[in-house]
Structures are given as structure tokens and as C-alpha cells.
Amino acid sequence: MVILDEPFVSEEVKVFLEQSQVPVLDNAFAARAGDGYRFNRVDEAAFSARMAASGETLRLLTVSENSLEWVMRHSRDTAMKDAIALMKDKAAFRRRLAPLYPDFFFREVALDALDSVDPASLPFPCVLKPATGFFSIGVHIVASPQEWHAAVDAIRKQAGQWRKAYPESVVGSTVCIIEEYIEGDEYAIDACYDETGHAVILNIFRHEFASQDDVRDRLYYTSVAVIREHLADFSQWLDAVNRYCGAKRFPVHVEVRIAHDGTIVPVEFNPLRFAGWCCTDLSWFAWGFRTYEYFLNGQKPDWDRILKDRDGRLYTLIVLDKPAGLQVPYRFDDNRLCAVFGKVLHFRNLSRNPHYPVFGFLFTETPENDRGELDAIVKSDLTEFLVPA
Template identity: 45%
Template structure:
């Protein structure tokens, strides 16, 4: 069963839905995405879909916009409780607090940010929306002297951010202030099967331009990343699943690993894999369909897959628009020039930048011993690809 919603339904997800001839919640996004091929699937209204969902073991939602519908229509099922503990970052920190007794975090209302005593915080720390998406509204604070300037930056951003996503996806009325987790950052697409066992369908390494970079510009996956981290991440997610009683549930988990190998979660995004259908990178990289894996309860055959891709890296580049660029002033984006910046582009996905503040997602391939193209794009403001009016 599928719930399709904004911001984006990829052709790959669409073809997966059509090939499975499954049940799809009848909404505006589903009809637009499936076009004339909607007759090849079962479009069910709210009542019909909810009735079938109570019997079906697995639902996949491509967007957290679906969370509001699930809360309203499936309140008598296990889904809302599993979602709630992860969607609110403060509730999530409460859940895992026994595992990290020395970790500092604090929930605060947006209206009360100015009242926070910066001398009482643990530095460096991160302040971000309690219910968030991408790195919108996320800021790193190095010292007490930086607190008030950062709060002002947040206030300057809030109105611009609010227009992009509904509160179920991005709620800027509440924030969490938490201790910075140092180390390498990873994002994991995984699901819990009917018995609560963890199945990983991809692992992404997060590249940064600098220590204070909090953007989502570049993520990479490779056989060496999968081989190194699949087992320890599976063990960690199994413990998380036990604490939250998870089963038949997909997640996109962001975490850091310090120099001693200690794993600490940043956040867990429920009911989906990587947002904006970025999870499709698993297909480009490994021929793995993450949606089919979850719905069938099947694990990728990593022992067979990985040796065939050794030495390669597969990346997704998020062409986010710099905060100092007014999206309304963009006259044109040179997508071809952006695509040609990479020697082995795999797929370019243009985005309505006036609506979302991102002009494209690009999948690309590189050699593990040469990531120069990816590091170069990390340091770009991307204005070279835009014609501004």
C-alpha cells in the first residue's frame, strides 16, 4: 500500500507502484503523479484505504505529509505511536536518554528563544526545529557569544521556511537545543520486518564543506561504506527498534560515529526512506529497489551485489539555493551546465525552486579514489548556474 504526497514522486517510485498494482490513497498528488495510468492501480478513498490498511502489514509513504492523514484515519492502529516518538525530536531524545545519560538537550518554544540563558548551554550545540526536514532552520552554535546572532538568523529564516512545508513535516514553533554529536555522519535507509528484525537497504555517508557546515548538499554510498557499517548499524537499529516496539516500519535514520566507533543517532524519520525519493540512489548504485524490499520483507543480497561495484562511489547532490538568493528573482537555471559539472551523471531531477528553494537533485557516479567533483560542489553557492533578474 502506498501514500503518495508532496513534495516529490519520482518516476522510479511511480513505476514501482504501477508494477505492483497495489492500493494507493486517492489524493491530488497520487492522481497527478500517476497521470492516465491511475487505472492500473487501486485508488482508494480515505475510508477504503484506512480499512485495508488495518489488514495490510506494510504501508509506504514517500513523504511525511502523510503523517497527518495517518493520525486522523488510523488512530486505532500502532502506526501513530511509532511515528510520534520519532517525529518530535524532543520525544525521541527522551526515548534514548537512558543510552546516553551525559547527553545534553533542551526543548524550547520558538517565541522563547530570546529568553534562553546562553551561559547554561553546552557548547558546541545545535539548535533546530523539533519537527524538521532537510537542514532547514538548523544552526550550529560555538559559544555563548554566538547565541543571540544565531537566534536572529533563525527569526530571519522562519517566514521563508514556513511557506515550503506543512507543520507535520516542518514545525518552526518549537525547537530543540542539543549537544553537537561529533564524528562522521551517515544516513541509513532501513525497515523493521514483521518480527522487528532490521533490514538495511542503503547507507549514505554525508559529506561536508567544513566543520560548521550543516547543509545536505552531498551524500554518497559505496561498497566500502556498506561493508564497513552494515553490521554495526544493524545492531544499533535493532536496539532502537526494541525500545520503540517497531515492526513493519520503514525509517530514514541520521547518525554520527565518533573516532572510537560509538554510534549516536541524530534523528529518525518515520514511514519513509530518504526524502524527495533520494532513496532511489540505491537502484542507481546497486540495482536495489528499496520500496520493493520493504513491501516484500526482502533483504538485498549484499554478498552478491557489492563485489561488482568495488571502487565506485554513487552520490546524490542537492542543489539547494543559498539563503541570500531570492527564489523569485531567479529567471532561469542552466540545468545542462549543472549536469555537465559531473563526469558521470546518472540522473538529473529538476525541482520547482520557487516553491521549494532547491532547483535540482542529481545522481552521479565517481571513483572512490577521486571525489574532487563532489568536494568542489560542496563549496559552491551554485549561483553560477542561475540567471538572476
């Protein structure tokens, strides 16, 4: 069963829903998104009844965390609701996993009380961010005590902006957490917990940054090397985490860092969905299978078969986030953008919607030994692709 909601659903998901006839909650967004498609739309009462009747076999997936509030109101699955609430509250999640990370520093502070925090009591560098969050919104890496008050001022200003763009259930606006900065490589994982609570990994993305203080979601890639190097360790780690969460038949999008000593440390768990804005479609463009189809059907990837003869290539997801403060009339030149890359797999152009924080998403295939185009795009502010309107 699937719930569609703002801000976006991809054409790839729409095609799957039409072909599979998976039950879709008949809300206003599904009606708009499904215009021209034959979704198996089920009204709210019947959808809720199916959720209750499915019991131990229920597999529920959302494409947006905007739907979590509806799920919490209508689901009778206490274990699922407990897992959602835990994962959405980063401070509560840190407390629950404390036995795995006894020396990890974090502190929960009300937004209005940040001025009372003594920077001398904090480990630097540290991270300041909302206790609930999405899309790296409001995340600040603070390198020194001198930068602390500037970061506090910035997150307060941003709070008003994210309140307008996302509901409170998606991006909290009143509570922040301060935690130690984890040195190491960052990865994103699309996975699910099966009916026994064991992890099934559906894709692994490496998150590349332009610099140490960069927090943007600009560039992710997957490859044979990425999957083979981390599949076993991430699977075991996700199983260890779930001993404290108890999730079953449960999709998650997870962000982690691997510290220099090899310790896997969670950045965040995003419940009941895969990569946001349907960016989980990277598995379709890279590996030829849909994460959501595998989850809903209880399938597990045969990675040995999938990865065969795919060495030497990076399959990328490029998030084309809009420059801050962009106000002048413009047109995004997608032809100029695509010409920069040797092999474009798909361009998801969202630049015509002024309310979206992104111009779109680009999926490419890049030789592993020739990353010049990726090194350039991760540092770009994208203004070279803007044409005056």
C-alpha cells in the same frame, strides 16, 4: 500500501507503482502525479478499511511526511502511531533513548522563550533546531556564547518561512531543542523494521560537508566500503534503538553521527518513509534495487551479491539547494552542471518549479580515488550554473 503527497514523487516511483499495482491512496496529489500512469488508486474509505483489515501484515509507506497527519487520523495501529509520534518529536525521542545516552545534553525550549536561555549554561559547540524538522531546515550550529543570540534571531526569522512551505506536522514552529554538537562522521540510513522488529538496512549514505559549520544536505554517497564498514554496526544499533520504540513493518530514514569513540548517536529518525524527495532512488541507480519494493514485499538485500565487483566507485546523491535570497530571474543550466561530472547516472531537474527549495537532484558515479568533482560541488553555491533569464 502507499500514500503519495506533496511536494514530489519521482518517475522511478511512478513506474514501480504502475507495474506493481500496489494500492495507492486516491488523494488529490496522487491524481495529479498519476496522470498518464495506471496507478491502483483506492479511495479514502476503502484504503482505511484495508489498513484496518491488514492488521499484522500491513506494510504502509509514504513518500512525504505531509502524509503523517492523515495516517494518525485514520490508522487503528496504535503501535505504529506511537512510533510515528515518538520519532517526530526529537525531544521526546531523546528522552526515550536516554538510557542509551545517559550523558548526552539536550534541552527543550519554546521558540518564544529562547531569549531567556543563559548561554553560559550551554555546552559549546551546540545545535539549535526545531523539535520537529525536515531537510535541515532551521538547524544552527552555535560555536560560542557570543553566537547564541544571532542564532536565536535567525531561527525566529526562518520560522515564518518554513510555516509557509511545510505543515506543522512536518516542521514544528513553536518548540526548539538545544543539544550538544556531536563531533564525527555523519551517515544517513534507509532501513525498515521487519515483522519481528529487527532492522533491515536498505542503503547507507555518507553525508559530506563543506566545513564544520555546514548544515546543508548537499552531498551524500554510498559505496562498497561504506556498506561493508557499517552494515553490521548500524544493524545492531537500530535493533537496540527499537527496543525503546517497538516498531514493526515500519520504514525509516535515519541520520546518525559516529563519535570519535565509535558511539553511534542519532541525529533524527524520520518515520514511515525513506530518503525525502524520493532520493531513496539512489539504491536503484547504485545497486539496482528499489528500497520501497523491498520493504513492501518483505525482501532483504543480499549484500554480498549486490556489492560484488562494485569496488572503487562512489555513487552519489547531490542536492542542488537554491542559494539563499535568490531573486533575480534566472535559468538553471543543467548541461553546464552535468558537464562537470565524469558519469551522470540521472539528473532530476526541478528548477522550473519556483516553489521548490532545490534546483533538482543529481546522481553520479565517481571514482573513489578521484573525488575532485565532488570536492568542488560540495563547496559551490551553484551560482556558476545560473544563466540570466
